[in-house]
Amino acid sequence: MVAYQIYVRSFQDSDGDGIGDLRGVGSRLDHLAALGVGALWLSPIHPSPMHDFGYDVSDYTAVDPVFGTLGDFDALVEAAHDRGLKVLMDLVPCHTSVEHPWFTERPDFYVWADEPNNWRSAFGGPAWSRHGEHWYLHSFYPEQADLDWRNIEVVHAMQEVIRFWLARGVDGYRVDAIDRLLKDPGLRDDPPATAPFGLPVPEDSAALALTHSRNAPDIGTALAAIREAAGDALLVGEVYLPSPLLKPYLEHLDALFSFELLHARWDASELGAAIAGMPDGRAAWVLSNHDFGRLATRFGHHNAGAAALLLLTLPGLSFLYQGDEIGLGEGPGGRHDRAGRDRYRHPMQWDATPRGGFTTGTPWLPLVDPAERNVAAGSPTLRLVRDLIALRPRLGDELELVEAEGGLLLLGRGEHLIAVNTGDTPLPLRGAGDPVLESEPGAAAGGRLAAHAGAVVKR
Ligand code: NOJ
Numbered sequence: 001m002v003a004y005q006i007y008v009r010s011f012q013d014s015d016g017d018g019i020g021d022l023r024g025v026g027s028r029l030d031h032l033a034a035l036g037v038g039a040l041w042l043s044p045i046h047p048s049p050m051h052d053f054g055y056d057v058s059d060y061t062a063v064d065p066v067f068g069t070l071g072d073f074d075a076l077v078e079a080a081h082d083r084g085l086k087v088l089m090d091l092v093p094c095h096t097s098v099e100h101p102w103f104t105e106r107p108d109f110y111v112w113a114d115e116p117n118n119w120r121s122a123f124g125g126p127a128w129s130r131h132g133e134h135w136y137l138h139s140f141y142p143e144q145a146d147l148d149w150r151n152i153e154v155v156h157a158m159q160e161v162i163r164f165w166l167a168r169g170v171d172g173y174r175v176d177a178i179d180r181l182l183k184d185p186g187l188r189d190d191p192p193a194t195a196p197f198g199l200p201v202p203e204d205s206a207a208l209a210l211t212h213s214r215n216a217p218d219i220g221t222a223l224a225a226i227r228e229a230a231g232d233a234l235l236v237g238e239v240y241l242p243s244p245l246l247k248p249y250l251e252h253l254d255a256l257f258s259f260e261l262l263h264a265r266w267d268a269s270e271l272g273a274a275i276a277g278m279p280d281g282r283a284a285w286v287l288s289n290h291d292f293g294r295l296a297t298r299f300g301h302h303n304a305g306a307a308a309l310l311l312l313t314l315p316g317l318s319f320l321y322q323g324d325e326i327g328l329g330e331g332p333g334g335r336h337d338r339a340g341r342d343r344y345r346h347p348m349q350w351d352a353t354p355r356g357g358f359t360t361g362t363p364w365l366p367l368v369d370p371a372e373r374n375v376a377a378g379s380p381t382l383r384l385v386r387d388l389i390a391l392r393p394r395l396g397d398e399l400e401l402v403e404a405e406g407g408l409l410l411l412g413r414g415e416h417l418i419a420v421n422t423g424d425t426p427l428p429l430r431g432a433g434d435p436v437l438e439s440e441p442g443a444a445a446g447g448r449l450a451a452h453a454g455a456v457v458k459r
Contacts, residue, residue, distance in 0.1 A: 001037070001038030001039060001086075001317060002035075002036070002037045002038060002039075002317075002318050002319075002320055002389050002392065003038065003040065003041050003086075003236075003284075003317060003318070003319050003320070004032055004035065004037040004039070004040050004320050004322065005040075005043070005290070005319055005320065005321045005322055006025055006041065006042050006322055007020075007043045007290045007321075007322060008020050008021065008022065008024075008025060008042055008043055008045055008067055009043070009054075009067075009345070010322070010345050010346065010347045010358075010364075010365065011024060011025055011028065011322055011347075011348050011358075012024030012027060012028050012350070012358060013358055013359035013361065013363075014027060016359060016360045016361040017066070017359075017361055018361040018362045018363045018364045019066050019067075019359075019364050020067075020347070020348075020358070020359075021066065021067045021068050021072070022045065022063070022067050022068035022072040022075075023068055023072050023075075025076055026072070026075060026076045026079050028350075029079055029080060029083055029085065030083075031375060032083070032085055033083045033084075033085065034386065035325060035385060035386055036389035036390055037085070037320065037389060038084075038085065038086060039085060039086035039087070039088055039171065039172075039234075040080060040085055040086075040087060040088065041088040041089075041090065041236075042087070042089055042090060043090050043290065044057060044090045045063050045064060045067045045073070045089075045090075046058070046059055046061075046062060046064060047059040047062050047063070047064045047065075048064055048097055049099050049143065050066075051097070051141055051144070052140060052141050052143065052144060052337075053336075053337070053345075054090075055090075055092055055176060056095070056096070056097035056098075056099075056143050057096055057097055057100065058096065058097040058100045058101075059100070060096075060164075061161060061164045061165075073168070074168060074169070077169040078169070086171035086172065087169070087170050087171055088171060088172045088173060088174055088234065088236070089165055089170050089172075089173050089174070090173070091161070091162065091173040091176060091226075092176045092177070093147070093149075093161075093175065093178070093181060094139065094147065094176060094177040094178070094180045095138065095139065095140060095146045095177075095180075096145060096147060097143060097144065097145075098131075098142075098143050098144070098145050099143075103145055108148070108151060108153075109151060109153070109154050109157075110136050110137070110145050110146065110147060110148055111136065111137035111146045111147075111148045111183075111187075112134045112136055112137070113128065113134065113135045113137070113187055114134060115135065116128035116135045117187050117188070117190075118189040118208065119137070119139075119183075119187075119189075119190060119212075119213040120190075120202065120204045120205045120213070121138060121139060121140060121141070121142075122139055122177075122202070122205075122240075123140060123141060123202065123338070123339045124202035124203070124204055125204070127139055127213065129142040137183075139177065139180045139213070139214070140177070141338070146180065149181045149182050149222045150182070150185060155222070155225045158229075159225060159226075159228065159229035160229075162226065162229040162230050163229055166230065166231070166233055170233070171233060171234060172230070172233040172234025172235060172236070172254075173230065173233065173234070173235055173236070174236045174238065175226065175235055175236065175238060175253070176238050177238060177240070178223070178237045178238060178249065178253075179215045179219075179239045179241050179249075180214050181219065181222045182215075182216035182218060182219045183212060183214055183215075183216050184212035184216060185216070187212075188212045189212065190209060190210055190212050190213050191208065191209045191211065191212075192207065192209065193206065193207055193208050193209045194209060195209075197210055197242070198241075199240060199241070199242055199259050199260070200263055214241075215241055219248050219249070220251060223248070223249065223251070223252035223253065224252055226252065227252040227253075234254050234255075235252070235253045235254050235255075236253065236256070236257070236284045237249050237253040237256045238257055239253075239256050239257070239259075240259060241259075242260070243260055243277040243278055243279070244277075246279060247279070250279055250282055255283060255284040255316065256278075256279070256282060256283065256284060257283075257284045257319070258275075258278050258283045258284065258285050258286055260273075260274035260277055260278070261274040261275060261278070261283075261285060261286065261287065262286050262287060262288070262292055263292070266298075266299040266300070266303050266307070267407075267422050268403075268404050268407050268408055268409040268420065268421075268423075269404045269405050271310070271404065271409050271420070271422070272401055272403075272404025272405075273404065275314065275401065275411070276401045280399075281315065281316055282316070283314070283317070284316075284317045284318075284319055285316070285317065285318040285319065286311075286318070286319040286321075287299075287307055287310075287324075288321045288324055288344075289319070289321050289344075290344055290345050291341055291344070292344070293343075293344050294321070294323065294324065294328060294329055294330045294344055295307050295308070295311075295321070296324070296327045296328065296329045297329045297330040300452075301327060301329065302452045303422070303452050304324075304327045304381060305327075305380065305384055305439035305440060305452075305453070305454065306420050306421065306422075306439045306452060306453055306454035307454075308324065308325075308385055308388065308439070309384065309388060309418070309420065309437070309439045309454035309455070310409070310418065310454060312385065312389060313391075313392065313395060313411070313413065313418045313456060314411075315395065315396070315397055315398070315399045315413065316397075320385070322348055323346075323348055323349070324385075325375075325381065325382050325385040326349060326373045326374060326375055326379055326381060326382055327379065328348075328368060328373055329368060329369075330343045330344055330346075330368075331343050331346035331365065331366065331367075331368040332366070333365075334364075334365050334366075336364075336365070342365055345365060346365050346366065346367060346368045347359070347363050347364075347365060347367055349367060349368070349369070349370040349373055349374040349375065350370075350374055350375050350376060351370065351374050351375070351377075352370055352376065352377060353370065354367070354370065355367060355370070356374060357370075357374070357376070384437075384439060387437055388437065391456065394416075395413040395416055395456075396414035396415075396416075397414075398412070398413065398414055399411060399412070399413060400412030400413075402417065406423075406427070407421055407422050407423030407425075408420070408422075408423075408427045408429075408449070409422065412459070413456075415458060415459055416436065416456055416457065416458060417431070417432055417456070417457050417458075417459055418454070418455075418456055419444065419449050419454060419456075420449075420453075420454040421449045421450065421452065421453050421454070423451060424451045424452065425451055426448045426449060426450050426451055427448065427449050428447060428449075429447055429448060429449045429455075429457065431459060432444065432447065432458070432459070433458035433459060434457065434458050435456070435457050436455075436456045436457060437455065438453065438454070438455045439453050439454040439455065440453055443455050444457055
């Protein structure tokens with residue numbers, strides 16, 4: 001299926017405070033149903049001081065008032081289910097906010113040291129901050145203290161959280177930063193790097209072989225505990241590791257995000273290698289999100305249709321980030337996120353009015369270009385996305401990498417071929433029959449694939 005990522009803060013405001021909320025999400029479910037997606041993933045909605053916009057949780061079993069109430073949440077789950085949409089929440093098990101009561105009441109829930117080692121935070125800088133006499137570990141911002149998953153009480157507490165939301169009807173979780181759950185118990189320094197990590201990391205992390213600060217060899221024990229609590233619910237892992245290291249995570253999780261694809265350039269051979277590197281049938285395909293940028297900006301507006309075609313014709317689970325269906329690009333950003341990610345998080349554009357139908361108040365981040373791009377006006381990209389999602393079930397399960405060079409990416413999906421031209425000249429399409437769906441009219445006419453275009457064709 002296709003899962004639609006809702007960055008709640010920027011999706012739809014219902015009360016005029018300029019910040020999206022759960023009632024707002026509920027009011028836009030028809031859009032998701034019309035797109036034909038099978039699930040929605042809600043970015044974190046729990047009470048939080050919002051230093052990392054909800055990824056710094058201060059209460060795992062409540063809803064932050066800015067997003068609504070538990071009653072609003074229940075109503076949203078029911079309304080989504082009525083439309084056949086599954087609901088995925090964002091589970092943040094690696095760290096809590098330093099304002100979570102556990103941080104003062106249960107210091108043994110966290111990772112402490114007398115002296116910091118050389119581990120670096122994901123945003124650059126040391127992964128340790130001082131608190132009283134000791135230092136606590138934070139793999140991300142200092143406001144996000146790492147939980148100690150070697151403490152069985154932490155494991156049990158998080159299992160309760162998982163069960164709490166499942167009992168309210170949630171269908172699964174996107175699990176945050178899960179490669180950071182278990183690290184070296186002896187807190188040994190990361191050794192100097194001898195080879196590139198394989199995914200983009202800040203400069204200070206790139207100088208190290210990131211072997212002790214994450215992905216401990218016994219990670220399976222923590223994953224098994226999560227699976228035990230989740231039962232059959234869908235678990236999609238955010239594992240920020242190169243694909244050869246993903247195996248232990250697949251033993252307990254259903255699907256893992258394709259970070260190599262998310263970071264690939266718009267180049268047939270890079271895209272092909274990233275796709276082939278993911279474990280068969282277990283990828284959660286993704287080309288954009290709230291951390292790493294928007295599809296239309298990364299690849300250029302002229303490639304956005306072909307990129308959507310690629311994303312939505314890959315087998316299994318694909319994640320579509322809100323706004324990508326109308327080709328929304330990145331905006332100027334703001335001063336909210338210290339890591340500079342505001343520019344990927346501008347509000348959804350529902351109509352052509354200055355506030356884009358997102359809010360009646362002052363939006364927390366300005367709209368990018370509602371007059372040019374919005375859902376109400378429709379667009380070729382929006383029609384293409386709907387058509388692709390409708391076609392998807394007919395493509396079967398297999399995926400074969402037929403060709404990935406000279407600007408042509410050719411994937412086999414049963415009796416269909418998916419063809420994408422990443423270059424700026426037309427290319428011959430050998431072995432292709434009639435077009436079934438094209439990123440633009442005539443893209444695959446006359447045995448050639450137009451520049452910047454994609455097509456699903458019969459073999
Ligand atoms: C990944 C989330 O997507 C990102 O937004 C967040 O900053 C980190 N994990 C830490 O929770």
